[in-house]
Amino acid sequence: MFDTARYDGRMPYRRCGDSGLLLPAISLGLWHNFGAVDDFEEARRILRRAFDRGITHFDLANNYGPPAGSAEEIAGRILVSDFICHRDELVISTKAGHEMWHGPYGMNGSRKHLLASLDQSLKRLRIPYVDIFYSHCSDPETRLEETMSALATAVQSGRAIYAGLSKYPLKRLKKAVKILKAMGVRCLIYQPPYSILNRAIDADGTLEYLQQEGIGCIGFSPLAQGMLTTKYLDGIPAGSRAARPEGFLKTEQVEARQQQLRALNDLAAAHGMPLHHLAIRWTLRSPAITSSLIGARTVAQLDETLAALAAPEPPAALLEAIDTLAPAA
Numbered sequence: 001m002f003d004t005a006r007y008d009g010r011m012p013y014r015r016c017g018d019s020g021l022l023l024p025a026i027s028l029g030l031w032h033n034f035g036a037v038d039d040f041e042e043a044r045r046i047l048r049r050a051f052d053r054g055i056t057h058f059d060l061a062n063n064y065g066p067p068a069g070s071a072e073e074i075a076g077r078i079l080v081s082d083f084i085c086h087r088d089e090l091v092i093s094t095k096a097g098h099e100m101w102h103g104p105y106g107m108n109g110s111r112k113h114l115l116a117s118l119d120q121s122l123k124r125l126r127i128p129y130v131d132i133f134y135s136h137c138s139d140p141e142t143r144l145e146e147t148m149s150a151l152a153t154a155v156q157s158g159r160a161i162y163a164g165l166s167k168y169p170l171k172r173l174k175k176a177v178k179i180l181k182a183m184g185v186r187c188l189i190y191q192p193p194y195s196i197l198n199r200a201i202d203a204d205g206t207l208e209y210l211q212q213e214g215i216g217c218i219g220f221s222p223l224a225q226g227m228l229t230t231k232y233l234d235g236i237p238a239g240s241r242a243a244r245p246e247g248f249l250k251t252e253q254v255e256a257r258q259q260q261l262r263a264l265n266d267l268a269a270a271h272g273m274p275l276h277h278l279a280i281r282w283t284l285r286s287p288a289i290t291s292s293l294i295g296a297r298t299v300a301q302l303d304e305t306l307a308a309l310a311a312p313e314p315p316a317a318l319l320e321a322i323d324t325l326a327p328a329a
Contacts, residue, residue, distance in 0.1 A: 002086070003052040011054025011309070016189055016290045018214030021162070023091065023291040025284055026306060027057035029220060033297045034074050035065035042298060044078050049299045051086070053306055059191075059218075059293055060125075061095035061136055062117045068100055072124035080126050087127070094121045095166060097136035109139030109147035118159055133160035134191060135176075138168045144176050152183040162188035170206050177213060187215055189290065194219025196228060196264065196282055197257065202328035207288040216290035219283055223294070223305075225249040228279035233262055263325050271318055273311050280308035282322060 013022040028050045034043045047058065064071035072094065083090060096117035099107040107113060118133055133154045135147055151163040163185050165176055177187045190210055192201050198221070201207050210217050223229055232254045261275075268278040283292045296302035314322075 002048070006052050006054045014290045016216030017210070019162075019186075019188055019216065021091070021188065021216075023057050023216070023218070024055050025291060025309065026055060026280070027059055027218060027291045027293045028055050028302075029059045029293045029295050030071045030075060031059075031061070031064050031220075032295050034071040035067065036070035036074070037066055038074075040074060040077075043074055044082065045299050046296050046302055047075070047078050048082060049302055050296075051083070051090075053303075055306075056089055057091040057093070057291065059093045059220075060121075061098070061134075062100045062121050063098050069120070069124055072121055076124050076126040091131040092125065092127065093132035093134065093164065094118070094125070094130050095134035095136035095164075096121070097134075097139065097166075109135060109142035109144075109150075111146055111150040111153070114147065114150035115153060118154055122159065129158055130160050132162045132164045132189060134164040134166045135168075136166050138172050138176075140172075144172065144179055148176055148179040148183060148185075151180060152185045155185050164189040164191060166191040167193075170204050170209065173206070174209065177215065187213075189216040189218055191218050191220060191293070193221045194283055194289070194292075195222050195224045196279055196322060196326045197224040197260075199326070199328035207286060211288045217288055218291045218293050219289060220293040222283045222292045223276055223279050227254060227257060227261060228264070229276045230265065230274070232258065233265055260325060264322070267318070267321055267325065271314075276305065277308040277311040278314065278318075280305065281311050281314055282319075285314060285319065 012025045014025055016023050058075065060072050060075060062069065062072065079087070096114045097107065097109060100117055105112050105116065114135065122128065122130070133151065135151060139147060154160040155163055163180060165173060165187055168176060173190065180187050192206065194201055207217065226232065226249070265275045268275040271278070280292055283289055294305050296305065
């Protein structure tokens with residue numbers, strides 16, 4: 001049984017651009033902690049708790065794990081065992097484009113890769129369609145017309161309800177959106193990294209463009225892979241993401257930011273909130289942001305992150321101080 005009060009107002013929902021789709025202000029990504037190497041029962045508890053707290057959007061990609069594909073397999077098992085009666089209350093997304101299997105067709109932006117990968121994802125997820133199918137990354141070696149035609153086919157064939165784009169440079173994003181529209185399919189949503197420490201979409205005009213086009217935006221890594229918590233204020237803890245050689249977060253990245261992280265932590269404390277709550281609230285300050293995409297290692301961590309929704313809106317003076325410490329550039 002799930003909590004029947006999950007839609008009681010604790011989780012705000014935001015319109016995705018000018019579409020009819022609402023997404024929770026905080027969505028759950030399965031990039032980490034849902035692979036075959038992780039604790040299946042804890043993954044199941046996290047997904048159940050997220051839904052109980054009003055998170056209706058679970059975000060995946062073909063290569064999430066490790067190993068690649070296993071996050072979709074784990075999610076598929078849980079969807080069938082726990083959510084089969086609630087599928088129409090969920091928004092499930094997946095992506096293709098990064099390397100997934102060996103050989104010339106296992107990555108990039110060809111129709112061959114994208115549509116084969118989507119079919120594989122649906123089998124792993126044990127569902128007949130996803131709500132959003134993304135081109136996970138721009139492929140400069142493939143004509144955008146081909147990549148966008150694969151997204152259009154995914155929607156028009158019923159394997160996806162909406163199309164999305166992720167991590168496209170602004171110039172290529174604009175062209176892709178225009179091509180998709182000409183094919184009769186609108187780009188619903190754009191997914192970039194977005195945090196106090198990564199403000200590229202503020203600096204280059206992407207957010208302004210998305211608003212003009214009525215396209216939603218879901219920012220991933222709002223805590224900058226854990227840097228915008230207290231975890232790294234005094235060094236690199238053993239077992240942390242930055243301490244693992246296989247991860248995306250490198251020791252030198254953290255060390256280069258430590259003075260800045262301490263200053264941001266002091267600023268958050270001066271306003272009566274923990275740094276990670278400030279970081280989440282900051283991402284949601286803009287009406288151009290539909291949802292902030294978080295990860296969670298445990299149920300307790302999920303609950304602690306969702307507590308950010310109870311934090312007050314950052315006042316103008318606090319936003320100005322953040323701009324000084326971490327300018328958009």
